[in-house]
Amino acid sequence: MSMPFYVPPEQLTKDRADFARKGIARGRPIILIEYADGVLLMGENPSGSLHKTSEIYDRVAFAGVGRFNEFEMLRVAGIRYADLKGYSYERDDVTAKGLANAYAQTLGQIFTHENKPYEIEVMIAEIGDEPTDTKIYRIQFDGTLQDVRRFGAMGGMEEELAEQLAAAADGLPDLRGAVRLAADTIERVTETDIAAEDWEAAVLDRTLGRRKFRRLADSEIAEYRS
Numbered sequence: 038m039s040m041p042f043y044v045p046p047e048q049l050t051k052d053r054a055d056f057a058r059k060g061i062a063r064g065r066p067i068i069l070i071e072y073a074d075g076v077l078l079m080g081e082n083p084s085g086s087l088h089k090t091s092e093i094y095d096r097v098a099f100a101g102v103g104r105f106n107e108f109e110m111l112r113v114a115g116i117r118y119a120d121l122k123g124y125s126y127e128r129d130d131v132t133a134k135g136l137a138n139a140y141a142q143t144l145g146q147i148f149t150h151e152n153k154p155y156e157i158e159v160m161i162a163e164i165g166d167e168p169t170d171t172k173i174y175r176i177q178f179d180g181t182l183q184d185v186r187r188f189g190a191m192g193g194m195e196e197e198l199a200e201q202l203a204a205a206a207d208g209l210p211d212l213r214g215a216v217r218l219a220a221d222t223i224e225r226v227t228e229t230d231i232a233a234e235d236w237e238a239a240v241l242d243r244t245l246g247r248r249k250f251r252r253l254a255d256s257e258i259a260e261y262r263s
Contacts (some may be wrong), residue, residue: 043179053154057178060156064102066192066223068202069160069185071171072215075242075249076162079219080192081229082237086109092240092250094119095133096163098241102192103157103178111140111159135175136180145180154178158191164241168209183225197226216261219251233259 044052067080067089078090078100088252089108091099093115101108118139119131140159148154155178161170173185188206190198201222216238224231238253245251 048067053107053148054179057148057242061103061158061178061191062193066190066195066220066227067100067102068190068196068198068223069162069173070188070202070206071166071173071209072214072240073209073211074244075164075240076109076171077172077212077215077238077240078160078217079164079216079223079233079236079238081223081227081231083235083241085136087181089237090252092114092239092248093136093161094123095128095247096165096241096249097131097133097136098162098239098250099159100162101157104155107155108157108159113141113158114143114160115140119238127138131141133172133174137161137176140176141180141182143180144175144178145177148179160185160189160191162241164243166243171225194226201226212242213261216258220258220262235263 065081068075083091087105089101091112093099099112117134123131159176161174175183175185175189188202233255236258238258240251241249242251
């Protein structure tokens with residue numbers, strides 16, 4: 038009888054983490070930036086129908102990088118979670134923190150118990166009536182949950198993007214300044230020239246009505262960058 042092949046748990050965990058990181062690094066980056074009236078979610082996405090950013094609930098938005106089918110499953114699950122909680126309790130009970138905790142548990146279970154970890158990272162943003170009420174959370178492929186302040190980056194070359202943002206960010210810009218900062222940072226770090234129609238950008242804007250999520254049109258992005 039042949040002996041079963043043994044892999045030390047620490048080596049298995051490392052291999053899974055390396056596999057997931059490589060998959061995420063191949064994805065086009067997304068940047069989230071707090072601005073005076075809310076949060077900007079922006080990244081390169083030539084597809085006009087396969088979105089990497091989405092509304093989850095009234096004041097909550099989602100951004101994901103990596104394998105589209107995997108973060109799309111999380112996005113849809115998040116919408117169902119929010120709808121059920123808002124219907125069962127109060128709309129104000131739907132929070133980014135609650136959703137982020139649910140995502141962290143799901144990704145942690147998949148990373149630990151499934152043969153293949155998800156090759157994704159996601160960020161969840163929530164705005165309130167004041168800039169101090171803004172909450173942004175990052176959930177990594179292994180379920181690690183992080184609190185994000187002012188700005189964050191995911192996907193390929195995320196460390197370089199974060200360094201550039203830290204060096205350039207000064208206070209809370211207006212929306213025009215946030216779009217310029219996000220686009221210029223991605224183009225500079227990735228050394229690409231991205232057309233207005235190849236960007237995907239959306240905002241959580243506290244000046245809107247009950248639903249705070251809005252996508253930016255190509256013409257708006259071009260105008261803000263001019």
